[in-house]
Amino acid sequence: MRTAVVGMIVLGGMAAGVQAQVTMSLLKTIDTSSTSTAGGASYVGNNVSAIAWDGTDLFVGGYNSSGATAATGIVKISNALTSASFGPAFGVFNTANSRGITGLAKRGNLVYAALDNGAGSNASARGFDATTGALTWNIAPDGGAPPTTFTRRGMGGAAFDPGFGGSSPSAGSASFLTPGSGRRHSLDPVTGAYNYGVNAGGIINFATASTTWRDHDYDPSTGDLYTRESNRVGKAVRTGDNTFATQQVLVTNTVTSVIDNENLAFVNSLSNGNFVLFNDRSSTASGQLAANVIKAVTTSGAALGLDLRDTDYATPLVLPTGNGAYDFSWDAGTQTLAISDFANRKVYIFAVPSPGVAGVFGLGVLLAARRRR
Numbered sequence: 550m551r552t553a554v555v556g557m558i559v560l561g562g563m564a565a566g567v568q569a570q571v572t573m574s575l576l577k578t579i580d581t582s583s584t585s586t587a588g589g590a591s592y593v594g595n596n597v598s599a600i601a602w603d604g605t606d607l608f609v610g611g612y613n614s615s616g617a618t619a620a621t622g623i624v625k626i627s628n629a630l631t632s633a634s635f636g637p638a639f640g641v642f643n644t645a646n647s648r649g650i651t652g653l654a655k656r657g658n659l660v661y662a663a664l665d666n667g668a669g670s671n672a673s674a675r676g677f678d679a680t681t682g683a684l685t686w687n688i689a690p691d692g693g694a695p696p697t698t699f700t701r702r703g704m705g706g707a708a709f710d711p712g713f714g715g716s717s718p719s720a721g722s723a724s725f726l727t728p729g730s731g732r733r734h735s736l737d738p739v740t741g742a743y744n745y746g747v748n749a750g751g752i753i754n755f756a757t758a759s760t761t762w763r764d765h766d767y768d769p770s771t772g773d774l775y776t777r778e779s780n781r782v783g784k785a786v787r788t789g790d791n792t793f794a795t796q797q798v799l800v801t802n803t804v805t806s807v808i809d810n811e812n813l814a815f816v817n818s819l820s821n822g823n824f825v826l827f828n829d830r831s832s833t834a835s836g837q838l839a840a841n842v843i844k845a846v847t848t849s850g851a852a853l854g855l856d857l858r859d860t861d862y863a864t865p866l867v868l869p870t871g872n873g874a875y876d877f878s879w880d881a882g883t884q885t886l887a888i889s890d891f892a893n894r895k896v897y898i899f900a901v902p903s904p905g906v907a908g909v910f911g912l913g914v915l916l917a918a919r920r921r922r
Contacts, residue, residue: 576630580895594644613644624636753785763779764813780811818902871891
């Protein structure tokens with residue numbers, strides 16, 4: 550019976566096309582202030598800069614804005630929607646000021662973290678056991694003098710590659726983007742070794758080449774790559790296991806190469822089809838309205854409206870003002886989205902159905918989730 554309903558929703562979405570507005574209903578707000586308490590067991594840095602959400606557990610990574618070199622780390626928040634429990638920090642690393650974790654991704658029992666620690670960066674890509682927090686691999690060993698080829702900065706976020714058409718040899722690999730390189734670097738998820746060699750990743754440059762990468766994500770069905778570069782939103786259509794067509798600029802925004810925490814997530818929604826959520830961050834100033842910063846576009850770059858609702862699904866939700874720094878993590882299995890708010894030290898978890906689909910399919914899920922809170 551459930552299979553039939555899901556099939557009907559998907560077919561309906563295909564017939565109608567992507568809707569002009571995406572409605573998101575708040576499930577829970579998680580206060581991450583404890584992760585910014587220096588000396589605390591769950592300390593990740595001054596602010597949360599990256600998240601990974603799997604529908605049950607939330608992983609948060611931190612940013613150092615202390616004015617000096619200081620620790621950043623990662624914390625697992627178990628059962629985030631019900632009885633949120635903060636674990637101890639892991640992956641703790643001495644990080645330069647105004648640097649930090651640029652991306653987190655989770656697949657199975659592996660948490661993959663990208664770290665930007667400036668030029669000559671160590672630990673720019675690391676894999677961790679999601680249960681214990683133990684380091685499983687590191688392309689630039691902590692405390693060592695890594696080879697020149699391993700000193701790349703993990704500035705462009707973290708993602709797991711679904712492969713070309715979801716089934717190519719590289720499916721499940723960890724990928725990262727780094728400044729000075731117009732390639733998508735691909736790493737073995739078990740060992741961290743380069744799949745195609747250090748300098749042989751797929752070329753993903755824009756037509757007007759630039760490599761100030763900030764984040765990336767994939768379409769899990771096709772393997773198409775979506776990127777943030779100097780506040781732009783780009784798309785590189787997958788043509789093979791390690792090849793991409795010339796990247797298109799989907800959204801120009803106000804182009805700036807000096808502002809970090811510009812992120813995105815690819816969303817495959819049962820109610821709204823495929824779209825890309827991102828933060829338009831051309832300024833680091835405080836007092837920015839979230840409604841002016843958090844945006845969505847179709848996979849061809851057409852703007853979508855965002856309709857945020859409170860936990861009753863009816864009352865409009867206005868998020869507090871911030872500094873434009875947000876990260877996003879989508880869980881397709883539960884059709885839920887986590888958004889981290891750097892300035893306010895919060896993570897918001899939303900359900901993403903349209904009102905119509907909520908009535909047919911998602912309302913029961915929403916109510917069940919809220920009863921478990």
